[in-house]
Every structure is written in structure tokens, then in C-alpha cells.
Amino acid sequence: MSALATILRRRPARLALVSVLGLGVLFGGAAAANAAMGQVRTQESPLTVRSGPGTGYAAVGTVAKGASLTISCRTKGTRVSGPYGATDVWNKVGDGRYVSDAFTTSTEKAPQCSSTQLRTVQLVAFKGARACSSDERGYANGRVPASARCALYGDRGESLRPRAAAAFNALSMAYERENGRALCVTDSYRSLEEQVAVKAKRGKWAAKPSTSEHGLGKAVDLCGGVGTFGSDAYRWMKANGPKFGWVHPDWAEPGGKLPEPWHWEYRG
Numbered sequence: 001m002s003a004l005a006t007i008l009r010r011r012p013a014r015l016a017l018v019s020v021l022g023l024g025v026l027f028g029g030a031a032a033a034n035a036a037m038g039q040v041r042t043q044e045s046p047l048t049v050r051s052g053p054g055t056g057y058a059a060v061g062t063v064a065k066g067a068s069l070t071i072s073c074r075t076k077g078t079r080v081s082g083p084y085g086a087t088d089v090w091n092k093v094g095d096g097r098y099v100s101d102a103f104t105t106s107t108e109k110a111p112q113c114s115s116t117q118l119r120t121v122q123l124v125a126f127k128g129a130r131a132c133s134s135d136e137r138g139y140a141n142g143r144v145p146a147s148a149r150c151a152l153y154g155d156r157g158e159s160l161r162p163r164a165a166a167a168f169n170a171l172s173m174a175y176e177r178e179n180g181r182a183l184c185v186t187d188s189y190r191s192l193e194e195q196v197a198v199k200a201k202r203g204k205w206a207a208k209p210s211t212s213e214h215g216l217g218k219a220v221d222l223c224g225g226v227g228t229f230g231s232d233a234y235r236w237m238k239a240n241g242p243k244f245g246w247v248h249p250d251w252a253e254p255g256g257k258l259p260e261p262w263h264w265e266y267r268g
């Protein structure tokens with residue numbers, strides 16, 4: 001069969017899918033709140049299930065060609081080409097289990113994944129993303145001992161509290177798999193002495209000593225393009241950071257009190 005004939009043969013299936021999705025929109029949001037039943041349609045058998053919404057995430061299983069599966073929600077990830085064209089939509093089919101929408105059809109459109117639903121991305125799927133210490137005790141700002149901090153992936157000189165570091169490292173590895181390099185870190189944990197020095201040097205661009213999230217070991221300042229609102233790297237962080245518990249605080253947004261595209265905080 002010629003390539004064109006193949007495309008023509010596939011077209012009706014694609015149109016049928018679109019019209020079904022259109023009906024879902026026409027008949028209101030009631031169905032959108034529920035999980036959608038999906039049918040795997042793949043020319044590869046079996047279809048690979050990944051720990052996150054992208055081809056860079058670890059393979060965690062497979063589903064057979066033609067198998068039914070429940071899609072709890074949909075999100076954006078790596079762009080993939082399949083029998084139904086190219087798409088960056090990924091379907092969540094279990095905790096830490098995702099399949100590309102390029103290989104699935106569904107009778108209803110699944111809702112967008114909330115940040116809570118996305119947080120089940122399995123950190124352990126990333127080698128080196130485990131916390132180096134279990135010391136999560138509360139320490140005064142700027143007084144967190146080295147034994148209660150963990151090194152950051154790709155930058156051994158930087159550190160954060162154990163859970164924040166594990167989540168950051170998984171995030172940085174996901175970034176590396178999609179962009180070819182780890183996240184670039186300018187600054188992470190800051191001792192009280194360092195906060196005093198930074199305040200003296202940067203003035204209003206630094207928090208009052210002992211009030212900075214950097215002093216708690218739960219904030220990073222990023223470089224490598226993230227320092228510019230609207231850049232590809234910044235947009236990647238906005239889309240993917242929350243899946244790992246890393247957010248850009250309101251005060252640092254373009255309309256915020258102190259617009260700082262590079263400053264990110266762990267809220268996991």
C-alpha cells in the first residue's frame with residue numbers, strides 16, 4: 001500500500017475520534033470530571049507504559065494491543081507519533097503510569113490532570129533521585145547542618161533538604177532527558193552568613209536575612225535560560241516543576257512584588 005493510501009485509510013479513525021471528543025464538549029462538563037475508558041490502539045505490541053508523561057521516563061510495564069484501560073486524566077509531555085498522528089498528550093492510567101495518546105482512542109475525553117494527580121510521578125524511577133539523608137527535622141533558618149542536606153544532581157557544590165533535593169534531582173533528570181543537560185543551579189541552600197552577604201550585595205533583590213526560603217534549603221535560583229520569563233527553559237519549568245513539587249511563587253511572577261524568573265521553591 002502506498003504511503004498516501006495508508007494515510008487515507010487512517011484518516012476516518014482520526015476523524016471519528018475528534019467527533020467523539022467534540023460531542024463530549026457539546027454535552028457539557030459532567031463527563032469531564034470522570035475517568036475515561038480508553039482502548040489501546042497500537043501497531044506496536046505491547047505498548048510501553050512509562051513512569052511519567054514522556055519518553056524520557058522509565059518504562060514501568062506494558063499493555064497488550066487492543067487492551068482496555070482507564071484514563072484518569074491527561075497531561076502534556078513528549079511529542080510522539082503513532083497511528084493517530086503526532087501528539088504531546090499523555091494519558092495517566094495509574095499511579096506513576098502513563099501512555100502516549102498517539103496510541104490510544106477513548107470514548108470520552110479525560111479531564112486535565114491536576115498538580116496533585118501528577119505528583120505521583122515516581123521519584124525512584126530516576127537513578128540518583130533518592131534522598132541521601134532522612135534527617136527532615138526542623139532547623140533554624142540558615143542553620144541547617146550538612147548532614148541534613150543532600151547534593152544536587154549535576155552540581156555537587158549545591159545542596160537542599162533531603163526531600164526537596166530528591167524531588168529536584170528527579171526534575172533535573174527529567175529536564176536532562178528532554179533537553180540534553182541537567183538544570184543549571186546558581187544558588188540553593190544559604191547559611192545565615194551567606195544570606196547577610198547576599199543582602200549586602202544585592203539589596204532589594206535579596207530577602208531579609210533569616211527569612212529566605214534558601215535558608216530552609218527549599219529554594220533554588222536557576223540559570224541556563226530559566227532566568228528569562230517566557231524562554232523555553234522557563235516554560236518547561238512552569239509546565240513540569242509542579243509535577244515534582246517545585247513551584248514558581250506568586251511574588252516572583254511577572255506581576256508580583258519581586259519578579260524573579262530564576263527563583264523556585266519546593267512545596268512537596
Ligand SMILES: [Zn+2]
Pocket residue numbers: 214219220221262263264
Ligand atoms: Zn532565590
